Amino acid sequence: MSNQSVVVIGGGPAGLREATTVAELGQQVTLIEKRSYLGGMPIAENYSNLTPYFMQADEAMGAIISHLQSLDGVTIMTDTTVTACTGEAGNFSLAVQGKDGPASVEAGAIVLATGFQHFDPGRETQLYGYYEFPDVIALQDLEAMMKEGNIVRPSNGEPPKRVCFVQCVGSRDRQIGNEYCSKVCCGIASKEAIEIREALPDTEVFIFYIDMRMYGYWESQIYWPAQEKHHVQYVKGIITEVLPKNGQLLVRGEDTTMGRPMEVMMDMVVLSVGMEPSVGTREMSALLGVKQNKYGFVEAVNAPLDTVTTSQAGIFAAGAALGPADLEDCTSSGGLAAAKAIGTIRRSMAVAG
Amino acid sequence: MPVGGRKQEPAAFEKEEAVVRSTISGREWELPGMWNRMFEPRVLSGYTSGGFAKISAQPGGESLEWCYGCGKCVPVCPVDMVGEYGPRKIHRKVQTGMDLFSSPDLWLCTTCANCLRVCPKQVNMIDIMPAAREVAVADGNVPNELQDVFEKSFRYGNALGENARRRHAWAKDAGVPVRVLANDPGPVDVLFYVEDYWSYHPRGKQAAQAFARVATVAGVDWAILGPEEKTLGDSQRLAGEKGLFEALMDDVTATLDRYEFARIVTPDPHGLNALRKEYPKRGHTYDVSHYTQLLAPLVDRLPLVNRIEKKVTFHDPCYLGRHNGEYEAPRRLLEAIPGLELVEMLRCRENGYCCGGGGGGMWLDGFTANHTSERLSERRVREAAETGADILAVCCPYEVSRFEDAAKSTGNEHLKVLDIIELLDEAMGGKDAVASLAASGEPVAR
Numbered sequence: 001m002s003n004q005s006v007v008v009i010g011g012g013p014a015g016l017r018e019a020t021t022v023a024e025l026g027q028q029v030t031l032i033e034k035r036s037y038l039g040g041m042p043i044a045e046n047y048s049n050l051t052p053y054f055m056q057a058d059e060a061m062g063a064i065i066s067h068l069q070s071l072d073g074v075t076i077m078t079d080t081t082v083t084a085c086t087g088e089a090g091n092f093s094l095a096v097q098g099k100d101g102p103a104s105v106e107a108g109a110i111v112l113a114t115g116f117q118h119f120d121p122g123r124e125t126q127l128y129g130y131y132e133f134p135d136v137i138a139l140q141d142l143e144a145m146m147k148e149g150n151i152v153r154p155s156n157g158e159p160p161k162r163v164c165f166v167q168c169v170g171s172r173d174r175q176i177g178n179e180y181c182s183k184v185c186c187g188i189a190s191k192e193a194i195e196i197r198e199a200l201p202d203t204e205v206f207i208f209y210i211d212m213r214m215y216g217y218w219e220s221q222i223y224w225p226a227q228e229k230h231h232v233q234y235v236k237g238i239i240t241e242v243l244p245k246n247g248q249l250l251v252r253g254e255d256t257t258m259g260r261p262m263e264v265m266m267d268m269v270v271l272s273v274g275m276e277p278s279v280g281t282r283e284m285s286a287l288l289g290v291k292q293n294k295y296g297f298v299e300a301v302n303a304p305l306d307t308v309t310t311s312q313a314g315i316f317a318a319g320a321a322l323g324p325a326d327l328e329d330c331t332s333s334g335g336l337a338a339a340k341a342i343g344t345i346r347r348s349m350a351v352a353g
Numbered sequence: 354m355p356v357g358g359r360k361q362e363p364a365a366f367e368k369e370e371a372v373v374r375s376t377i378s379g380r381e382w383e384l385p386g387m388w389n390r391m392f393e394p395r396v397l398s399g400y401t402s403g404g405f406a407k408i409s410a411q412p413g414g415e416s417l418e419w420c421y422g423c424g425k426c427v428p429v430c431p432v433d434m435v436g437e438y439g440p441r442k443i444h445r446k447v448q449t450g451m452d453l454f455s456s457p458d459l460w461l462c463t464t465c466a467n468c469l470r471v472c473p474k475q476v477n478m479i480d481i482m483p484a485a486r487e488v489a490v491a492d493g494n495v496p497n498e499l500q501d502v503f504e505k506s507f508r509y510g511n512a513l514g515e516n517a518r519r520r521h522a523w524a525k526d527a528g529v530p531v532r533v534l535a536n537d538p539g540p541v542d543v544l545f546y547v548e549d550y551w552s553y554h555p556r557g558k559q560a561a562q563a564f565a566r567v568a569t570v571a572g573v574d575w576a577i578l579g580p581e582e583k584t585l586g587d588s589q590r591l592a593g594e595k596g597l598f599e600a601l602m603d604d605v606t607a608t609l610d611r612y613e614f615a616r617i618v619t620p621d622p623h624g625l626n627a628l629r630k631e632y633p634k635r636g637h638t639y640d641v642s643h644y645t646q647l648l649a650p651l652v653d654r655l656p657l658v659n660r661i662e663k664k665v666t667f668h669d670p671c672y673l674g675r676h677n678g679e680y681e682a683p684r685r686l687l688e689a690i691p692g693l694e695l696v697e698m699l700r701c702r703e704n705g706y707c708c709g710g711g712g713g714g715m716w717l718d719g720f721t722a723n724h725t726s727e728r729l730s731e732r733r734v735r736e737a738a739e740t741g742a743d744i745l746a747v748c749c750p751y752e753v754s755r756f757e758d759a760a761k762s763t764g765n766e767h768l769k770v771l772d773i774i775e776l777l778d779e780a781m782g783g784k785d786a787v788a789s790l791a792a793s794g795e796p797v798a799r
Contacts, residue, residue, distance in 0.1 A: 263396050
């Protein structure tokens with residue numbers, strides 16, 4: 001006897017779009033979320049505005065959450081983790097641990113949407129002093145400040161006069177083991193740079209980069225306006241180290257187009273941290289027996305023309321569990337995973353008669 | 354240099370020449386600026402958006418900060434071939450704290466527009482440079498030789514500082530009558546705007562005389578302003594003297610208003626550019642063309658009886674080609690000359706290499722020499738010589754003198770530099786033959 005319900009693990013942008021699509025197609029869906037609230041990283045990490053459209057994060061995520069809640073056939077389980085999984089495509093049984101103790105959830109197909117976590121810039125090979133200097137912060141720290149409408153140097157509470165972003169922190173690095181580009185940081189740093197310039201018009205903002213990777217429309221949506229309209233200064237050459245000097249931060253690196261060393265004083269340094277598989281992605285992949293790539297993200301075994309099928313029949317993945325992804329990637333793969341999951345269920349029912 | 358115990362940053366221009374004295378022998382050596390610049394501090398630390406803000410505050414200066422550093426401009430920048438230059442580099446230097454208004458970099462751009470042709474972000478040095486130079490001009494921070502030309506242009510109405518009354522002196526020896534509107538003010542088809550270098554420069558005057566003969570034989574109804582003509586001042590504008598340009602324009606348009614003509618033809622692509630692009634912005638619109646554009650449609654009716662069995666290469670003037678889109682008319686004239694073999698240089702047409710004369714470069718040879726390894730005209734002459742040509746044909750009044758000097762200084766004296774009009778004149782039999790043909794009263798193309 002096959003089960004007609006789809007289980008989605010993870011309530012971020014990808015999981016929400018996936019669950020919404022399943023419900024809109026008239027199929028039963030259960031969304032399991034470890035946190036006590038839905039919305040994923042944009043909510044958990046206090047994002048201010050989403051990239052690239054500058055939509056307010058709470059509002060945008062709130063809209064999709066309330067839409068999901070309004071649909072029939074939707075079960076949402078927050079504060080819940082999956083502890084075991086048995087069965088096969090068309091007939092899975094998940095043991096879960098929720099607020100009210102252990103329970104069992106049946107599913108015809110499973111979608112893993114457990115997402116990413118920000119790279120920890122304090123890891124020992126990083127020379128940026130993230131934990132040593134209060135005025136060295138990460139992208140999401142600045143997001144949280146902007147959400148409060150209060151961009152200040154953490155060390156003294158004063159608005160910074162000079163801010164720089166350092167790109168590729170925790171990405172494209174063999175030594176760290178993250179050999180991939182995290183794809184979104186160039187755009188997010190540029191978006192945040194624009195927001196600083198708007199909030200603090202007298203503040204100079206610099207972005208130190210190896211390559212600016214502003215793919216597709218991000219070029220004209222974010223990069224060009226940042227430079228041409230908001231006067232953000234892009235400097236090719238990455239920062240090697242950050243040193244404290246006279247109550248400010250001295251950033252040192254090579255200006256590669258000038259071929260000369262640079263030493264520049266800043267009030268605040270923002271590290272453009274990359275994406276790594278979240279603890280949930282690592283744990284759930286192992287628990288479900290889904291193959292992970294060398295970086296710990298879920299491997300899409302039929303890529304590139306099918307981005308959501310995993311090594312386990314009946315189990316699909318969506319969003320940043322599959323690797324670095326922007327919001328549009330997440331919601332797109334969420335939709336595809338919904339279609340694939342429903343396809344699995346319908347085929348199982350046909351076989352079961 | 355500490356002066357009276359006070360530290361004073363040396364001004365940019367003073368830094369250029371250095372004298373080094375041996376502590377042992379006391380002997381002194383003069384070193385060119387490039388040695389001096391080798392000892393600039395290595396570490397860059399002046400990163401700022403302030404330089405762009407200052408340049409953007411000038412209308413036309415806005416696009417410098419649009420540069421995203423792709424570097425496409427640098428390999429096509431003529432100045433980078435002979436020095437350390439290029440729009441991308443200027444962008445980077447300004448971002449790292451250079452004050453463009455007091456930098457020698459401000460004066461090296463010839464506004465040749467090859468960078469703009471390839472720039473994906475449309476960083477427009479043709480607007481940026483005059484805008485930034487205007488600030489330096491207002492501050493009195495202009496190389497002396499250029500300031501001298503500004504003053505001459507203001508005082509005499511021409512860049513050479515020549516007497517206005519002698520502006521049409523060349524006409525006497527043209528071999529054909531040249532109508533001067535001041536003396537003979539009736540309606541005319543073509544007002545021939547001779548401009549400075551064809552009016553006064555010895556080699557330019559020869560070209561003007563050749564034009565007079567060819568135009569007369571071609572049956573063109575034409576006349577000149579003579580002593581009333583003043584320079585159109587486009588290169589002075591691009592060199593930063595917008596006020597001078599506008600003052601000249603007031604005089605020029607007042608003169609033009611007094612006469613009745615159908616169109617203006619000029620041998621000077623810089624004048625052409627002013628009349629086509631700048632005058633209409635201020636409400637003065639004329640039908641304007643280059644002399645090659647006047648003659649190209651008439652060439653089949655010219656009696657080109659003398660064969661010129663020579664290999665000829667042609668230098669596209671920046672302000673005729675890239676700035677005003679004409680590449681064919683000069684070539685049609687050259688190809689019509691019997692026996693003449695036209696060979697192209699590596700960089701031609703849209704990618705033509707600048708002679709160094711545009712944007713004020715004509716009047717900055719001394720200054721430029723201190724910042725480059727050789728003149729652009731020398732670089733260009735080498736390229737012309739590489740084609741195996743006997744003759745370098747030109748059709749911009751700046752070029753004959755520039756390239757003749759360069760041919761000598763690079764050891765390419767065998768390369769003759771001739772204006773296309775001189776080649777046409779020669780193909781029609783030369784001065785006496787063409788003059789008598791004109792005097793026969795049977796213009797071939799009326």
